[in-house]
Structure formats: C-alpha cells, structure tokens
Amino acid sequence: MDLSAITRPVGRLVATAQNGLEVLRYGGLETGTVPSPFQIVESVPMYRLRRYFPPDTRPGAPPPGPPVLMVHPMMMSADMWDVTRENGAVGILHRAGIDPWVIDFGSPDKVEGGMQRNLADHVVALSEAIDTVKETTGRDVHLAGYSQGGMFCYQTAAYRRSKDVASIIAFGAPVDTLAALPLNLPAGVGAAAADFMADHVFSRIDIPGWLARTGFQMLDPIKSAQSRLEFLRQLHDREALLPREQQRRFLASEGWIAWSGPAISELLKQFIAHNRMMTGGFSIHGELVTLSDIKCPVLAVVGEVDDIGQPASVRGIKRAAPQADVYEYLIRAGHFGLVVGSKAASQTWPTVAKWVRSIEGDGDLPEGVVPMAMQPPEPTESGVALSSRVAHGATAAGEMAFSLARSAADAVVAANKSARALAVETARTLPRLARLGQINDHTRISLGRIMSEQARHAPGGDCLLFDGRVHTFEAVDRRINNVVRGLIEVGVRQGAHVGVLMDTRPSALVAIAALSRLGAVAVLMPPDVDLPTAARLGAVSEVIADPSHLEAARKLSMRVLVLGGGEARDLHVPDDADVIDMEKIDPDEVDLPGWYRPNPGLARDLAFIAFSTVGGQLVARQITNFRWALSAFGTASAANLGRGDTVYCLTPLHHQSGLLVSLGGAVVGGSRIALSRGLRPDRFVQELRQYGVTVVSYTWAMLREVIDDPSFVLVGSHPVRLFIGSGMPTGLWKRVTEVFAPAHVVEFFATTDGQAVLANVSGAKIGSKGRPLPGGGQVELAAYDPDDDLILEDERGFVRKADANEVGVLLAHPRGPIDPTASIKRGVFAPADTWVSTEYLFRRDQDGDYWLVDNRSLVIRTERGPVYAETVGDALGGVDAVDIALTYAVEAGGRRIAVTAVALRPGGSIAAGDLSEALSDLPVGAPPDIVHVVGEMTLSASYRPMVTPLREAGVPKASRNAWHLDVDTNRYKRLTAAVRAEMVGGQR
Known part of the structure; x- marks a missing residue:
C-alpha cells in the first residue's frame, strides 16, 4: 500500500492549517525580508522626505547618481516603493546607479490637522521637497509618481513652471479624467456624480484606510476575488506564496492609509467634475495653474489593461502640456502592476532607470519608449480594449462575460449619446428659462441678488480670476457686502445714481454688484468719452473711481469715492478735496440703517445706465433689472454655461456686452469669471490656459487683434469651447473657428431695450443671428x-x-x-x-x-435699388483675403453712391474677379457702386468699425486697389480717374 496517498493529503491539510493560523495571527506569512535602508532628510508635519541608500561620504567613494523623487497617491502608503527589497522600485533604481528619494505624506489620521489637508497642500509640500533634494544634491530632480502621485507630479511641475525638474515619470496617472472613467462611466454622468460627491459627501466625511482599500478593490472586484481565491488554493504551499506575500499583504491591509475629505472633495471637483488638468485654471492655494507650463520631458507609463488609469485618460498629457516633449511606455499590466510585481521589476523600473540616464545625456532612450502621438491609434480610447480585458487574467470566461456586459452598455451609451447630451442640457437650461418666464414687474431680481444666491449655493467655489489668482464666491460676496456698508456710511441710498469710472478689475465688478445690492443705479462711464456729458445724461450724484481715474473723476465737480488699487497706496489729494477713500472705512464699524434691505431691486427698476455713441452724439441707455436678467439668463441658456466653465471677460464692464452677456451669463451660470487687464495678443493664449478659459466674450472685430498679430501662435490643444458676443464680421468668424477648432461662435443680437434678442446657438451658419432666444420675447x-x-x-x-x-x-x-x-x-x-x-x-x-x-435709417437707396450694408459685408466676408468690409453712402454728383471699404488680412490680396464672384448673387439688395481697399480700418473702443472717417474722405481715388461696378456686365472693373470723374460729376 502506498502510504504517500494518505500522508500527502494529511501533510497538505496540516500545512494549510499552520499557514492559515499564521495569517490569522500576524496578517500574513513571515517572509524574513527587511526594508531598504533610508535616512529622513527632512521631517515636517506635512511630510517626511526619505533618501534611500544614503550615499557613502568617505573620500574616494563614487558620487550618487541623478535623484529620482517618488510620489505615492494619498490613499496608499509610501512603502509601496519598497514592498520587496530585491524587486522594489528603490532597490532596482539604486542598483542601476540612481539616487532614490521618497516623499512620505504619512497617514493623515495620525497627524494633528491631517484630516483637514487639501489637495493643494500636497502639491506645495512636493514643491518644497523638490527644493530640498535640489539643495542637497545640487542636481535637477526627476519626479516619479504613481496614479494620483503622478497627478501630483504634473501639478507640481506646472506650479513651479518646471523649475529644477529634470523630467516627469508618471505611472497610470489620469490627466483627461473624463475621457475614460473607471467602469466606463459616461463623462457627463461621472462629472455630475463627482460634483455632487464633492459638495455634499466628502465636504462632511473622510475616508479611513480600510474604506480606501475596499474602494480600490471594488474598482476591479473580479480580479480581487481571483487573487483571494488563488491565495487560499495555495495556502498549503508556503514556498509558492512567499515571493508574492509582501505584495499581497500590502494590498490586503498594510498599504492603505486614510484620505482627508477636503483633499477628496478638491480632487473630485477640480480634476474630475471640471477636468482642469486638461483645461487649465486649477487652483493651488489661490494661484491659478495650467499644465501647459510644463516644459520638461515627460514619460507616461501606460497600462494596456489598466482599468483605473485608462490609456485614453493617461494620454491626455500630450494635449494638456503642448510645450513638453511627451513620451510613452506601454506595458501589458493592470494599475498596480505598473509599479509593483514581476513585470514592474523586469520591465518598468529598468526602463525608468534608462530613461533617467538618457535625460541626463548618458545613453539613448530605452527600448519601447516612443513619442506619444497626439491621437493614439487605438479605436477604443473610450476605455481599455475588450480584447485586452478578455486576454488578461486567469479566468478568461468570467472576464469575458463582465467585459461584454460593459461593451453592451457602451453601445447603448453611444447610441443614445445625443439624447443624453440633450437631457443634460435640458436639465441645466429649463430651470433658467422657467425662472425667466416667471419674471414680472414686481419680481425681485438683480445682479446683486443672483451673486448672493451663488455664494450661498457654493461658497467655496471659484468665482473671480484675475492676475493669476482666484477668489471664491464667499470672498467676493463678503467684499460686496463690505462695499455696501461703505456706501451706506458715506450716505449713498437706494435709487441714487452713482457713476462708476473704473478699469475692468475685481474692484469694478464689486462696485457694480454693491450698487445693485444696495438698490442704487450704477452709471457705467467709459473713460474715453466726454465725462461731464456722461455725468449729466446719467444724472450722477457722485462717482466711484479707482486710483488710476481719480484725477479725471475730480474734474467732474462732485464727490469722488475711491475704491480698489491695493492696500499700499497714496492718493495724493489735497485735504480739502471732496474725495473719500473707501478702503479706509471699517465695515464692521458701520451700523446698518433700518431702511436697508439687501437686493431690493424689482424687475421694473432701473439698474444700470450705459452709453453708446450714435451719429457722434453720446446717448444714455437705460437698463432695467429685467433687461439685465433677460440677457443674463438667455446667455447662460444659449451658451449652456455651468460651474465647469470659465468665462473670459475681455469686453469692458462699462460696455453693454460686458455687463449683460459676459458678466451676466457667467453669474447666472455659476461660472468662473476671468477678468483681463485688456486685450493683448502676447497674453491671450497664456491666459486662456492659465485660467482654463472655456468661453471667450467679444465685441465686433475684437478677436482680429489676436489672430492677426504676427506673434500669435496656438500650439497644441486649448480649452475654449465657445466664443460669445455680437457683431463679429463673417470673415473673422470663419478664421476664428478654423484657428480654435472645435470651438464655435455663439453670436447674439439684442436691441438696446432688450425686447428682441436673437442667438445663433449652433454656429453652423456663419453670419446668421440665429433665432429668438428661448425665454425671450x-x-x-x-x-x-x-x-x-x-x-x-x-x-x-x-x-x-x-x-x-x-x-x-x-x-x-x-x-x-x-x-x-x-x-x-x-x-x-x-x-x-x-x-x-x-x-x-x-x-x-x-x-x-x-x-x-x-x-432702417441707413439703407443706401441707389438708382439700381437698395444697398444693404450687412448683406454686402457678409458676402465679402466669404473671400479669404478680406478681413473687414464696411459699406457706407457718399454724396457725389447730386446722387448717393454706395461705397464698400475693405481691409485685407495681413499679406492678403484681392482681384476684381473675387469681388464680382462674391457680390454677383446677393440674397437681397444690390451690390455697391465702388469697392476699395483701405490700409487700416478705424475701430471704436469696442472694436466696431467706424464709418465716419471713411465717409468724410468722399469718393475713393482711382487706384489699382479700387473697383467700380460696370452696370452693363454686372462685373467689377478697375476704377480709373476718368470713371471716377464721371461718377463725381453725376454723369453715371
């Protein structure tokens, strides 16, 4: 009888019992491994900085290699880099001649104040650690981060503008977080869920270590179950389990730490709900940061079957960092397998060591590291490929069923994509339109009231961006209330007409909103007009000015209230001057009178007075709260503005478009408002990315100042999705959409009284004013x-x-x-x-x-029929060389002649055939008598082409760039001196 048939099962059972008892008692099997040696170079409450394998300081000892600073995700212990000494990251890098450093954020639940840490605290801490490594080693630092640690690396490098950063190595680090969410959640659903969780869940709770572990495992429950089952099946075979025991214990229990609620909330809001690693404009302790400031080389390690840091999301770094040389290394591994395990030991870390050496100029790029393509060739970038999921893992059948279920869900989602988008837009738009439809004369509605509502809804949300800084809704609302108290202190009451003479700055926005909240009338005075006339037309009793306009305001012979300009300033005014420095008023010392009620304005009440010039005369435009609300709610609905948007307010706030469209739409939409110090082409693209601008406001031909500037260069992607405004010439419209594709233009038309509002929401028909705005009249x-x-x-x-x-x-x-x-x-x-x-x-x-x-009053009636200026301009705008076309009437020879002046794009030229073709089949009206090229078109302060200088010049002179309409052939021919003489003399 073979006794082994009896003893073998018994021995296996005994071994299983012994090993199982050890696991229950100690949490795992004793492997006998010891951690790699390290020294604590720096220890502060936020982190400890480890230097592994401290260098030999004895004379003649070889110097340490290039430093690599490794960054762990918030929910995982820093020991992940040294799970096993032989096959761990620090050990492999050290043997390759690299100087490994690790930042250890510790367990926040064991540190005083740790559970109040936010995401920005980690970025600033990492930045400080870089300074220490640089100071200690004298060399630039290579940053290596896993998962969210890789996100920290990107964010910190951008925060530092790549200072002292040699390169970035990111392992499965999501950048375009909405491109491929775990479990293939649709982007809209994921963003909405993240926003809700940030505001209503993690603003109140934290995640303990055990819950972080459970959440990680639930992202791939089948694989987690497979691992546990395999461990139990091999529990009798200690030798088979020991090589992977440290990794198993790390993932099963030891590797997980608590996660503070504020940090989770900020991660969800900034980088998932609003995807600001892609768009830019994320906030680090109030400073606005964009990944486009990364200039150092980047290596993104991509897991082919990574269902957490999915390839589409990881590869977003190529678009987000256009100034960086971005490479990728594709490895067939899951999320954790990128950095820990057999493949990491044999592929990832040797490749990282060679990458570091190549960046240091000591060798070529490692095999498998290739430049990242802007659009990776995989057709399934919405998630990990089905074939990869099926092939990966021991239980192919189970994974296939799970993956097929996901793929089926994907098919349903794709088939209903337009319906889902319509549902999301409807859910956001209908409440605004419903509220707009409920407004009557007695409805309490105003700018100040809406800003109060937004501050109550999201007090910690980003409200105002200016000079690279961010101000929250709560902070802006508090500043508005303080200015209201200051106005009350100096005697301003409800209904008073107060001039606002300020540049477009946060203080100007606050002043306008404060007057609205008080119930006073803000008279918006453009600095470039006749100020005494504006004050008279606006019935101004006093004026609020910033320090730069103080002298101009003092000439108005009325009291001047100075607001803004910073705390350290000297106004340099005589003691007897009627000037009050509002910044010296302590709002806490002001007693509010009994008559004061915040935001008392009714829809019918006059809220603002703006100005425009008609026929050379300054005209006051009265704007009621209803008029403001109609434009604000209409803009927010037409542009689908939400909390994820940043509206770039290029238009001055004293301009109606700036007040009604840019500011109004952003306030109603709860969007961030980015104010600029004026339109400057050299700053335009930089601010788009720094602020994460998604919507750009404009008036008339404003944007030609940008795209026609010789220094304008748009490299890589951009965050802009919409341009909103009015009056954009069709030729410029076409160029803007080509340069900033896939962004499009939403063109508005609104009468000064707001009774008629049109919007071209789709942007499909260039030049069209669209259709009546929903909710409007x-x-x-x-x-x-x-x-x-x-x-x-x-x-x-x-x-x-x-x-x-x-x-x-x-x-x-x-x-x-x-x-x-x-x-x-x-x-x-x-x-x-x-x-x-x-x-x-x-x-x-x-x-x-x-x-x-x-x-109606400007129609040019000629012998051939009426000539319509806008129709001619739209037609000529279709000619590629044409920048702006402006049609006007000139009296000559006892009759009216229709003349069109054309400004060409830089380097452009136009021929008679182009004109004849463009103007041969106008939808309505007749073509102009003369078309001529002008060197430069005079623009108003709002970038509207001015006709007066052209009209005053009379009939254009004969030249090679002037043409007349031959009525016999209906074609344009060169305007000669003889033909011009006939026209001036009235013989034609």
Missing part, C-alpha cells in the same frame, strides 16, 4: 418696402408678415417696461396688440434663421 418680421420706407399691410389693414428671404422690419412683442423713446405700434397683427419696432431690417431664411440686413 416674441419677434416677427413685418414686410417692408425699402424704396418708400414703408411697412406693408395686407388687404385687411394689418401688417403683412414677411415671406422667407424677404426683407422685413424686426418687431418685438414687449415684455417688461417699454423704453419711452421706442417706436410703439398697435393693431399690428391683431386688433389692439402692441409691438415695438426695433428699426432693424432682417431676412428670415427657409430654415427660420434670421440674417441682419441693415438699420
């Missing part, structure tokens, strides 16, 4: 006879509605107060109805989109 086109300047009626005496592509006068059904100067018409389409004539001419195409034709 009803508009109609009244049929129009341009020859007799009459609105046409039908056989019953009512106004006839214009047919498709027929010129008509835009009429608006009034909502809210009607401007007393408006052209009011009654009994228009039905008995006793009331409409307001905008005095603008439009045509409506077959699809229902509106196209601006001209102002």
Whole structure:
C-alpha cells in the first residue's frame, strides 16, 4: 500500500492549517525580508522626505547618481516603493546607479490637522521637497509618481513652471479624467456624480484606510476575488506564496492609509467634475495653474489593461502640456502592476532607470519608449480594449462575460449619446428659462441678488480670476457686502445714481454688484468719452473711481469715492478735496440703517445706465433689472454655461456686452469669471490656459487683434469651447473657428431695450443671428418696402408678415417696461396688440434663421435699388483675403453712391474677379457702386468699425486697389480717374 496517498493529503491539510493560523495571527506569512535602508532628510508635519541608500561620504567613494523623487497617491502608503527589497522600485533604481528619494505624506489620521489637508497642500509640500533634494544634491530632480502621485507630479511641475525638474515619470496617472472613467462611466454622468460627491459627501466625511482599500478593490472586484481565491488554493504551499506575500499583504491591509475629505472633495471637483488638468485654471492655494507650463520631458507609463488609469485618460498629457516633449511606455499590466510585481521589476523600473540616464545625456532612450502621438491609434480610447480585458487574467470566461456586459452598455451609451447630451442640457437650461418666464414687474431680481444666491449655493467655489489668482464666491460676496456698508456710511441710498469710472478689475465688478445690492443705479462711464456729458445724461450724484481715474473723476465737480488699487497706496489729494477713500472705512464699524434691505431691486427698476455713441452724439441707455436678467439668463441658456466653465471677460464692464452677456451669463451660470487687464495678443493664449478659459466674450472685430498679430501662435490643444458676443464680421468668424477648432461662435443680437434678442446657438451658419432666444420675447418680421420706407399691410389693414428671404422690419412683442423713446405700434397683427419696432431690417431664411440686413435709417437707396450694408459685408466676408468690409453712402454728383471699404488680412490680396464672384448673387439688395481697399480700418473702443472717417474722405481715388461696378456686365472693373470723374460729376 502506498502510504504517500494518505500522508500527502494529511501533510497538505496540516500545512494549510499552520499557514492559515499564521495569517490569522500576524496578517500574513513571515517572509524574513527587511526594508531598504533610508535616512529622513527632512521631517515636517506635512511630510517626511526619505533618501534611500544614503550615499557613502568617505573620500574616494563614487558620487550618487541623478535623484529620482517618488510620489505615492494619498490613499496608499509610501512603502509601496519598497514592498520587496530585491524587486522594489528603490532597490532596482539604486542598483542601476540612481539616487532614490521618497516623499512620505504619512497617514493623515495620525497627524494633528491631517484630516483637514487639501489637495493643494500636497502639491506645495512636493514643491518644497523638490527644493530640498535640489539643495542637497545640487542636481535637477526627476519626479516619479504613481496614479494620483503622478497627478501630483504634473501639478507640481506646472506650479513651479518646471523649475529644477529634470523630467516627469508618471505611472497610470489620469490627466483627461473624463475621457475614460473607471467602469466606463459616461463623462457627463461621472462629472455630475463627482460634483455632487464633492459638495455634499466628502465636504462632511473622510475616508479611513480600510474604506480606501475596499474602494480600490471594488474598482476591479473580479480580479480581487481571483487573487483571494488563488491565495487560499495555495495556502498549503508556503514556498509558492512567499515571493508574492509582501505584495499581497500590502494590498490586503498594510498599504492603505486614510484620505482627508477636503483633499477628496478638491480632487473630485477640480480634476474630475471640471477636468482642469486638461483645461487649465486649477487652483493651488489661490494661484491659478495650467499644465501647459510644463516644459520638461515627460514619460507616461501606460497600462494596456489598466482599468483605473485608462490609456485614453493617461494620454491626455500630450494635449494638456503642448510645450513638453511627451513620451510613452506601454506595458501589458493592470494599475498596480505598473509599479509593483514581476513585470514592474523586469520591465518598468529598468526602463525608468534608462530613461533617467538618457535625460541626463548618458545613453539613448530605452527600448519601447516612443513619442506619444497626439491621437493614439487605438479605436477604443473610450476605455481599455475588450480584447485586452478578455486576454488578461486567469479566468478568461468570467472576464469575458463582465467585459461584454460593459461593451453592451457602451453601445447603448453611444447610441443614445445625443439624447443624453440633450437631457443634460435640458436639465441645466429649463430651470433658467422657467425662472425667466416667471419674471414680472414686481419680481425681485438683480445682479446683486443672483451673486448672493451663488455664494450661498457654493461658497467655496471659484468665482473671480484675475492676475493669476482666484477668489471664491464667499470672498467676493463678503467684499460686496463690505462695499455696501461703505456706501451706506458715506450716505449713498437706494435709487441714487452713482457713476462708476473704473478699469475692468475685481474692484469694478464689486462696485457694480454693491450698487445693485444696495438698490442704487450704477452709471457705467467709459473713460474715453466726454465725462461731464456722461455725468449729466446719467444724472450722477457722485462717482466711484479707482486710483488710476481719480484725477479725471475730480474734474467732474462732485464727490469722488475711491475704491480698489491695493492696500499700499497714496492718493495724493489735497485735504480739502471732496474725495473719500473707501478702503479706509471699517465695515464692521458701520451700523446698518433700518431702511436697508439687501437686493431690493424689482424687475421694473432701473439698474444700470450705459452709453453708446450714435451719429457722434453720446446717448444714455437705460437698463432695467429685467433687461439685465433677460440677457443674463438667455446667455447662460444659449451658451449652456455651468460651474465647469470659465468665462473670459475681455469686453469692458462699462460696455453693454460686458455687463449683460459676459458678466451676466457667467453669474447666472455659476461660472468662473476671468477678468483681463485688456486685450493683448502676447497674453491671450497664456491666459486662456492659465485660467482654463472655456468661453471667450467679444465685441465686433475684437478677436482680429489676436489672430492677426504676427506673434500669435496656438500650439497644441486649448480649452475654449465657445466664443460669445455680437457683431463679429463673417470673415473673422470663419478664421476664428478654423484657428480654435472645435470651438464655435455663439453670436447674439439684442436691441438696446432688450425686447428682441436673437442667438445663433449652433454656429453652423456663419453670419446668421440665429433665432429668438428661448425665454425671450416674441419677434416677427413685418414686410417692408425699402424704396418708400414703408411697412406693408395686407388687404385687411394689418401688417403683412414677411415671406422667407424677404426683407422685413424686426418687431418685438414687449415684455417688461417699454423704453419711452421706442417706436410703439398697435393693431399690428391683431386688433389692439402692441409691438415695438426695433428699426432693424432682417431676412428670415427657409430654415427660420434670421440674417441682419441693415438699420432702417441707413439703407443706401441707389438708382439700381437698395444697398444693404450687412448683406454686402457678409458676402465679402466669404473671400479669404478680406478681413473687414464696411459699406457706407457718399454724396457725389447730386446722387448717393454706395461705397464698400475693405481691409485685407495681413499679406492678403484681392482681384476684381473675387469681388464680382462674391457680390454677383446677393440674397437681397444690390451690390455697391465702388469697392476699395483701405490700409487700416478705424475701430471704436469696442472694436466696431467706424464709418465716419471713411465717409468724410468722399469718393475713393482711382487706384489699382479700387473697383467700380460696370452696370452693363454686372462685373467689377478697375476704377480709373476718368470713371471716377464721371461718377463725381453725376454723369453715371
């Protein structure tokens, strides 16, 4: 009888019992391994800095190699770099001649104040550790980070603008977090969930170490179950288990530490919900940072079957850091297997050592390290490929079933992508439109009120960005309330007209919002106009000025309130001057009077007075709270603005577009407001990335100052998704969308009284003003006879509605107060109805989109028929060489001549054939008599082309860049002196 048949099972059972008892008693099997030696170079409450294998300081000893500082994720112990001495990261790098350092953030639940740490604290700590390593070694530092530790490396390098950073090695570190979320969650669902969890869950709780471990395991529950089952099956074979025992114990229990709620909340909000590693504009202790400031080489280690740091997400670094040389190393491993385990020991760490040597100039790039492509070739970048999931792991059948379920879900998601996007947009837009529809004359609504609501909803959220710094909603709201107290202290009451003479700065926004909250009227005074006239038209009683406009304000012979400009300043005013420094008023010492109620403004109340120039005359435009709300809610809805957006307010706040569209839309949308010190091409792209700008505001031809500038260069990706504003020339519109693709333009048209608001939301038809804004008033086109300047009626005496592509006068059904100067018409389409004539001419195409034709009073009536300036401009804007086209009337020879001035793009040229082709088939109206090229188009302060200088120059002179319309051939020919003489003399 073979006794081994009996003893072998018994021995196996005994070995299993002995090993199992050891696991239960000690948490694992005793391996006999000892950790690698290290010294603590620096120890502070936030971290300890370890230097492994301290160098031999004896004379003649070889110097240490290049330093590599390794960074662990917040939920995992720093011991992950030394799980096993022989096969751990620090041991392998040391044997390769590298000087390994490790930053240890410790366990925050065991450190005083540790559970209040936020994400920025870790970035600043890592930056300080880099300084220490640099000072100690005298060499630039290579940063190596795993998972979120890799994110820390990217963020810190950007925060330092790559100072003293030799290179970055990131292992499975997500950058484009919404490109491929774990479990293949749709981006919209993931972002919304992250935002909710940040605001309502992790703002109140922390994650203990055991929960961090459980959460990590639940991201891949099948693999976790496989590992446990395999361990139990081999529990009898100690020799088989020992090589992986340290790794198992690390993942099972020892490697997990607590995670502070503020740090999780910030991670979820900034880098998942708002994806700001891709867009830029994330905040590190109030300083705005963008990965585009990374200039050092980057090696991204990509796990082919990594379901946490998925390839699509990891490869986002290529787009996020356009100034860096980005490489990748693809390894067939899961998330933890990138840095710990047999493949990490045989592939990852030897490759990292060779990478460091190559960056130091000591060898070529390691095998398998290749430049990262901008668009990786894998067709399944939405997640890890199905084939990779199926092939990876011991239980192929189980993984296949799990992966097929995910793939099926992906198919459903893809098939319903447009429906989901529509649902998300509807969920965000409908409440705004519903609120707008409920506004009546007695509704309490104002800028100050909306800002209060946003501050209550998200007090710690980013509100205002300026000069590279970020200010929260709570801080801005507190500053507004303090300024209100200051205004009350100096005697400003509800209903007072207070001038605001300030540059576009945070203090200007605060002043405007404070006046709104007080119930006073903010008279927005442009610095470049006749200020005494503006003060008179606005009935100004006193003026708020910043220090730079103090002298101009003092000339108005009224009291001047100085606000902003920083704490350290000297106003240099005589003692008897009627000037009050608002910054010296202590708001805590101000007693609020009984009459004060914050945000008392009703929809019908006058809120602002803005100014425009008409025919060379300054005209005051009254803006009620309803008018402001209509534009603000309409803009937020049309542009789909939300908390993830950053609106770049290039338009001055004293301009109606800046107040109503940029500021208004951002405030209603809860978006971040980025203020600029003015339009400068050399700063434009840098601020886009630093602030993470997603929406850029504009007026007229403003953006040509950027894209036509010789120094303008747009390298790599950008965060902009929309340009919003009004008056953009069609040629410029086309170029902007080409340069900033895939961003598009949302063009608005709004009358000064706000009764008619149109928006081209899709941006598909360049030049179109779109359709009536949802939630706005009803508009109609009244049929129009341009020859007799009459609105046409039908056989019953009512106004006839214009047919498709027929010129008509835009009429608006009034909502809210009607401007007393408006052209009011009654009994228009039905008995006793009331409409307001905008005095603008439009045509409506077959699809229902509106196209601006001209102002009714500016139509040029020639012998050949009416010439419409906007229609001609739209047509010429389609010529590639044309920058701006402006059509105007010139009196010559006893008749009116239609002249179009054309400014060309830098280096552009135009021929008669181009003009003839572009103007041969206008949708309405006749082409101009003369077209000529001008060297430069004069623009107003709001970048609107000015016609007065051109008109005053009279009929253009004959030249090779001037053409006239030959009425016999309907083609353009060179304008000669003889032809010009005939036109001036009235013989043509």
